[in-house]
Amino acid sequence: MTREAGVAARREGAASWRPRLAEGTAPVLVVLLLLLVGLAVTGPAYDEPSGYLALLKRAAPLMILAIGQYFVIVSGGFDLSVGALVTAGVVIAARLIDGDESATTGVVLLVLGFGLLVGLVNGLVTTKLLVPSFIVTLGMMLVLDGAVFLWTDGAPRGALSAGFRMFGRGSVDVPLLGEVPWSVLILLAILVAAALFMRGGTGRALVAVGDNEAAVRLSGGQVDRLRLLAFVLSGLLAAVAAILLGGFAGVSAQVGNGLEFRAITAVVLGGVLLGGGRGSVVAAAAGALSLEALFTLLNLLGVSGALESAVQGVIIIAAVAYAALGGGLRQRLRWRPKRNSTQPAPS
């Protein structure tokens, strides 16, 4: 399924109506392909599609978070609050549902609304009070972490209903494909919507804001509204990820720990430039899937869980260094005068 996505992405890149795929997309697809081949070689479970489907199901929350994070990063910001938001979403849902099946729909909507609200606050403080988003979302992370535990007296209570958990662990019969996990369907829907969104005018304007905000402002773009939209989307998608993770992993106070850095890592692995203005949303999602595939592969190879983070560290440094140096090398190899315009604009 992912290979198809990759191939599709490349085919679109070659099509004339979209002359170039965003820079830095190709490497992550190659890395992803290598990892998937590695999985197929090492893991017997990956001989058939169901293994990859399981991988995709496991990766879905991170991929959704990465898509949300992408919107913020490509428009020139950071969202450090998503991990805390995921924890908050799960803890709130567990406390409010408390095993009561009939409350499911309301609580799902409430969690989504909560994500929306957090994103809105992040965006408003960033755009109206001109606080760097790093600080805003760091503050939001502290506030959410504190507030959620203040509300639950330190330990998450309550239980999720079966209906709520269905999104994270259940699957549905799809004609032709057989059993497909709900989370994969949700992920695909979000991915397609995000890709279409980024093709549209608003999506392009969002990238432009990350590239050169002053230019967008001077040419009449609604910079504040665009950045606000990015934060709202990130908050909303974090809430979706919370719903999936709550079902998949269960209620815990640690469910969202470190997810913000993992999502940022995934986005950067996808070749998206920190600081904004470059990169594609499909590549960001592919970065998240690569990260998850990498962890699975390391597990299969018997690398101890402890070293996992060290490997992750080496890989993100290598990926970013490759993007920075590789870009320069490519530029030098096929030198064209016009290519100078791809230099990051001074801000």
Place this chain on the structure above:
Amino acid sequence: MSVVQENVSPVRPRTGRAAPRPRLTPVAIVYLALVALLVVGSVLVGLRGEVLLDQAGILNILTRATALGLVAVGQTMVILTGSLDLSVAYLIGLTSLIAAETMAGRDGMVVPGVLLALAVAAGVGLVNGLVITVLKANAFIATLGVALILRGYLEDNYTGPAGDVPRGFQHLGYDRIGPVPVAALLMLAVAAVAWWYLSRTRPGYHMYAVGGDIEVARLSGVPTRRVVVTAHVLCSVAAGLTGIYLASRLGSGAPYVGTDAGYDLESIAAVVLGGTLLAGGRGGVVGTIGGVLILATLDTIFDDLAVDPFFKDVVRGVVLVTAVALYARRMTARRARGRLA
């Protein structure tokens, strides 16, 4: 180079031009806020029939400020340079272990233990700096990557506290003159040296220049790479000092002593609270110490008031965002005036 380019456009539609009048610098605001906080805190604690700034209270505030202050002074240097260091928390754990394991309870090994810990810290800082300057990785990712590598090493090799600090060395953590811990004085001394370095020496000026605009600095002949690497080495050494101090307080090294306290993000918060611009080029150590003292005082007041610990985080987040919003207002007002004039 600056990691957190916010692209906040200085050109905002503004109709009236505010009359230029002398304004408080962020540093002044920080210390005024600190005084206000102490007054309000004293009143609140006083209402409960206790005293905030008695011997124990001062000791409490200064002890809390010591460890965070050391990290934050180092973090100030990297942030001023337009960079960022997310690896300090794991580095603190690592250096506390190295110091404690080298000492292994022997008085004679104190100096080698300290030196080895500082050398390792400097090495980590060098790696950070080189990854950023030579491999041209974004500082956020570079130091996050190094942090993950350190974490992997710690998780692979340690399950809990290790090493043993000789009793003599524990004096560093516990000795005090009146209500003032010796270590707090040492921290202030480190801060003073950093202040002198940043505001009175050429390499210090270069840090501001690089943080202000790395291209302009490079074109003006500033060795930008060397400046960034130096800032990272100094920051890591400061984190190493924190690790050594915490080892002396705990009596042993602990792998997660830095991450449990969240020193990575906390130190960035303290620096920014102290009025240093996250994008670099503006700010300084004096403000940072003010920010650290505010955070430490808040903690102490909440402890005295027996407030729920989770509430602390909420207040801390709100204080951080509010403070930076205040600074941002002043910055944009000033810049808008500058551009329009």
